[in-house]
Amino acid sequence: MPRRMDTLFLDRFRRNGLAFMLQRLLVLVTVLLSAAAGAEISGAPQANISNGLIRATIYLPDPVNGYYRGTRFDWSGVIGHLEYNGHNYYGPWFTKRDPSVSDFIFSGRDIIAGPCSAAMGPVEEFLTDDKALGYDEAKPGGTFIKIGVGVLKKPDNRAYSSYRLYDIVDRGKWSVHPKSDSVEFIQTIADARSGYAYTYTKTIRLTPGKPEMTIEHTLKNTGKQPIQTSVYDHNFLVLDNQPIGPDFVITVPFTIRTDHPPSRDLAEVTGNQIHYVRQLRDRDTVAIPIEGFGGKASDYAITIENKRVGAGMKIAGDRPLEREALWSIRSVLAMEPFVAMSIQPDHEFAWKYTYTYYSLTPEGSAPVK
Numbered sequence: 001m002p003r004r005m006d007t008l009f010l011d012r013f014r015r016n017g018l019a020f021m022l023q024r025l026l027v028l029v030t031v032l033l034s035a036a037a038g039a040e041i042s043g044a045p046q047a048n049i050s051n052g053l054i055r056a057t058i059y060l061p062d063p064v065n066g067y068y069r070g071t072r073f074d075w076s077g078v079i080g081h082l083e084y085n086g087h088n089y090y091g092p093w094f095t096k097r098d099p100s101v102s103d104f105i106f107s108g109r110d111i112i113a114g115p116c117s118a119a120m121g122p123v124e125e126f127l128t129d130d131k132a133l134g135y136d137e138a139k140p141g142g143t144f145i146k147i148g149v150g151v152l153k154k155p156d157n158r159a160y161s162s163y164r165l166y167d168i169v170d171r172g173k174w175s176v177h178p179k180s181d182s183v184e185f186i187q188t189i190a191d192a193r194s195g196y197a198y199t200y201t202k203t204i205r206l207t208p209g210k211p212e213m214t215i216e217h218t219l220k221n222t223g224k225q226p227i228q229t230s231v232y233d234h235n236f237l238v239l240d241n242q243p244i245g246p247d248f249v250i251t252v253p254f255t256i257r258t259d260h261p262p263s264r265d266l267a268e269v270t271g272n273q274i275h276y277v278r279q280l281r282d283r284d285t286v287a288i289p290i291e292g293f294g295g296k297a298s299d300y301a302i303t304i305e306n307k308r309v310g311a312g313m314k315i316a317g318d319r320p321l322e323r324e325a326l327w328s329i330r331s332v333l334a335m336e337p338f339v340a341m342s343i344q345p346d347h348e349f350a351w352k353y354t355y356t357y358y359s360l361t362p363e364g365s366a367p368v369k
Contacts (some may be wrong), residue, residue, distance in 0.1 A: 001076065004156050004169065004356045011322045012351040029297070031061070031252075035176050035329050043065060044059050044060075044062070044065055044066055044067035045059065045060040045062045045065060045066060046058060046059050046060060046067075046080070047060060047176075047178040047183045048226075049178070049179070049180060049181050049182060049183060049204075049206055050180065050181065051153045051181045051206035051208055051209070051210075052209075053084060053085075053206075053209075053211045054082060054083065054206050054209070054211055054213065055077065055081075055082070055083045055211075055212070056079055056081060056082040056083075056204075056206065057080045057081040057082075058077060058078070058079055058080070058183050058204060059078040059079075060076075060176050060178075060183075061075040061076055061171075061174045061185070061187075061218055062200055063168075063171055064242055067080065068119050068123075069115065070114075070115045070116035070117070070118065070119070070149075070165060071116055071146055071149050071152055071164075071165055071166045071168065072116035072117065072119075072125055072146075072149075072163065073116075073119045073123040073124060073125050073148070073149075073234070074123065074125065074126070074147065074148025074149065074202070075148055075174075075187075075198075075283055076148060076151060076174075076176075076185035076202045077121075077122070077123065077124070077183075077185065077202055077204050077215065078119055078120055078121060078122030078123055078153045079120060079122060079123075079204075080092075080093045080120050080121065082121065082213070082357075084211050084357040084358075085135050085211070085311070085357075085358075085359050087239065087240055087309060087311040087357075087359075088238075088239070088240060088241075089121075089237060089239055089313060089357065090120050090121035090122075090237070090238060091120055091121075091238050091241070092118075092120060092235065092238070092334035093111070093113075093114065093120070093194065093236050093238050093329075093331045094111045094112060094113035094118060094331070095109070095110045095111050096110055096111075096112045096113070097112070097113055097114075097115065097118045097345075098112050098113075098114065098116050099114070099165070100114075101113065101114035102114050102161075102163040102164070103116070103117050103163040104117050106282070106283045109221065111329070111331055112159065113331075114161060114163060114165075115165050116163050116164070116165055117163060117222045119234070119236065120236055120238075121235075121236055122215065122234070122235050122236075122353070122355070123233070123234050123236065124148065124231050124232065124233050124234070124235050125162065125231070125232060125234065126146065126147035126148060126229050126230070126231045127162075127229065127230050127231075127232070128229045128230070130160075131160040132144050132145060132146045132160055133145040133146070133147065133196060133227065133228075133229055134151065134194045134196055134225070135154065135160045137155070137194070138154040138194065140154055140155065140156050140157055141153070141154065141155075141274075142194070143169055143193045143194050143195060144194060145189065145191060145194060145196045146166075146261055147189075147198065147200060147229065147231075148187065148200060148202075149168065149171075150168045150169070150170050150171040150172050150187075150189060151166040151168070151169045151170035151171075151172070151189060151191045151194075152166040152167065152168055152169060153166060153168075153363075154166075155167070165322055170189070170191065172187050172188050172189035172190075173187070174186070174188075175294075179254065181206045181208070182203060182205040182206065183203070183204050184201065184202070185200075185201070185202045185203070186199065186200070186201050186202075187199070188200075188222075189198045190222070190223065191208070191223075191321050194225070195223055195224040195225040196223045196225050197221070197222040197223030198219055198220060198221055198222055198223065199218075199219075199220045199222055200217070200218075200219050200220075201217065201218045201219075201220075202215065202216070202217050202336065203215070203216045203217075210356075211356065211357045211358060212354060212355065212356050213354075213355040213357075214254070214352060214353065214354050214355070215353045216350070216351075216352045217231075217350060217351050217352070217357075218348055218349070219341065219343060219348060219350075220343075220347070220348035220352045221344060221345050221346065221347055221348065222345075223345060224345060224347070225345070226342065226343065226344050226345065227341070227342070227343040228341075228342050228343075229340075229341060230312050230322055230338050230339060230340045230341070231338070231339055231341070231351075232336045232337060232338040232339070233315075233336065233337060233353060234334050234336055235302075235312055235315065235334050235335050235336065235337075235360055236332050237304060237313070237332065237333045237334060237335075238331065238332050239304075239306050239309065239311060239313075239333075240306075240309045240311070241280050242306055242308060242309060243280065243281075243330055243331070243333075244276060244279070244280045244286075244328050244329065244330055244331070244332065244333050245276045245278060245280060245343055246276050246277065246278065246279070247276075247280030247306050247307050247308035247309075248304065248305070248306050248333060249273055249274070249275055249305050249307075250273060250274040250295065250300070250302065250303070250325060250335065251272055251302075251303040251304075251305075252271050252272050252273075252290070252293070252301065252302055252303075252324075253270060253272065253298065253299055253301045254292045254293050254294065254299055255271055255272055255292050256269050256271070256272060256273075256274070256291070256292050257290075257291040257292040258288045258289055258290060258291060259289065259291070260289060261288060262274075262286045262287075263286075264277070264284050264334065265277060266278065266280065266284055267286045269288075269306065270317055274288075274326060275333065279330075280328065280329060280330040281330055282330070283329075284329065284330060285327075285328070285329050286326065286327075287325070287326065287327045287328070288325065288326050289324075289325050290321065290323075290324040290325055290326060291324075293320075293321045293324065294320075295320050296320060297317060297318050297319055297320050299315060299320065299321055300315075300317030300318070300319065300320065300321050300334045300339075301314070301315070301316050301317075302308070302314065302315040302316075302337065302339055303315075304333065304335065305360060307360065309356070310359055310360045311357070311360065312357075312358055312359075312360060313355060313356065313357050313358070313360055314354075314355070314356040315335070315337070315353060315354070316353070316354045316356075316357075317337060317339065317352070317353050317354075318351060318352045318353075318354075319339045319351045320339075320340055321338065321339070322338040322340040323338045324336065324337045324338065340346070358359070
């Protein structure tokens with residue numbers, strides 16, 4: 001009998017031992033990858049700021065160790081964490097990063113982001129007719145400009161893509177001035193080949209005594225070419241890592257129109273609000289262009305609330321909207337407001353965003369600051 005039990009045990013081990021070992025190895029690899037990702041983030045240059053109400057971690061531009069080194073988003077002001085009243089608003093919306101990925105992909109439970117899209121928080125991208133500044137004029141081997149990134153090399157005649165990682169010829173000169181409650185970034189670029197040059201100043205500041213953050217910008221044209229461009233803030237929101245679904249409500253100050261409404265089983269537009277019908281899962285995507293705004297800066301106003309966690313935020317800009325869009329998947333909600341600018345040589349353009357964070361009342365209708 002004992003020999004029979006030993007034989008059964010050995011047979012079971014032969015059948016299941018390898019699977020068990022592979023399972024344990026997979027767990028170990030997952031733990032190691034998570035630790036490596038954490039080390040990658042913790043090792044990136046950063047500034048921690050606070051006003052006593054809000055605490056935020058801001059990643060700083062660095063060509064070697066910087067958290068974000070893609071060629072899509074402005075390198076200044078990637079916010080990896082912002083906490084107010086026990087709620088965290090920003091952080092990774094993806095589980096892994098892979099240099100071979102364009103934009104992002106779904107892979108089982110993972111969301112894998114490429115190097116140009118793996119950013120967090122209210123990051124910004126500059127576009128000229130949905131391309132980079134001077135891209136169409138540049139010949140293969142020539143240069144074009146991505147504001148907030150630098151002078152890039154045009155490798156061929158393929159259409160411009162925000163998700164393609166271009167070679168950076170000149171990152172310009174970055175100056176970073178952190179304080180206890182703010183960080184100022186200054187990038188200076190001068191590209192003789194294209195004739196474009198600018199000084200870009202951006203300050204992220206926590207307002208004293210308020211649960212409020214402002215992002216102030218000035219773009220000065222110091223070159224020979226006029227700068228015609230637009231900028232949008234991607235506003236990657238991962239509020240308490242809540243899944244995107246019916247607990248979220250988005251409100252704007254105008255009646256929303258859209259030529260591409262969301263799938264009816266995912267979300268619906270009602271007046272000046274967007275509601276999710278069910279929780280997004282797997283590869284579900286709600287992405288719509290938003291119209292209906294006017295020419296006033298007051299239409300640059302967005303409210304996003306989550307009744308489950310009892311928290312919300314307001315976003316306001318001081319310039320009129322050029323266009324606006326919503327993009328969301330299961331892990332992230334992003335409202336994308338655009339501002340247009342036309343800057344002649346020796347002139348400058350300034351704009352500002354204000355973010356207000358708050359908790360909801362028990363009824364979930366009015367903010368408690």
